[in-house]
Amino acid sequence: MESNFNALKEQCSKVDKCPIFREGVLMNSITGESYKMIYCLKKKHEQCKRFLVSKIYNKPIPVQVLPNNFMSPEEIVKKLEQGYWDKKA
Numbered sequence: 001m002e003s004n005f006n007a008l009k010e011q012c013s014k015v016d017k018c019p020i021f022r023e024g025v026l027m028n029s030i031t032g033e034s035y036k037m038i039y040c041l042k043k044k045h046e047q048c049k050r051f052l053v054s055k056i057y058n059k060p061i062p063v064q065v066l067p068n069n070f071m072s073p074e075e076i077v078k079k080l081e082q083g084y085w086d087k088k089a
């Protein structure tokens with residue numbers, strides 16, 4: 001019981017809606033599972049770029065923005081506002 005509670009405390013609050021977690025969009029199942037194990041279900045979700053961007057950008061985040069994106073959250077938001085991923089989708 002205690003370990004389940006600790007696991008829930010560590011998991012990302014976005015798992016119910018995030019397409020990366022829910023659907024493994026753009027990835028094969030192995031990569032999708034890796035993201036879940038590295039970020040979504042662990043305290044490291046606090047370093048996920050999608051999670052960080054969601055704190056400062058109040059619109060849907062394209063699935064092309066992956067947890068380990070090389071850009072800073074601010075750079076990602078700038079690209080989102082420029083429609084960068086809209087053109088690539």
Ligand code: SF4
Nearest residue numbers: 012018040045048051
């Ligand atoms: S991909 Fe990021 S934002 Fe989405 S559920 Fe995983 S940790 Fe949370």
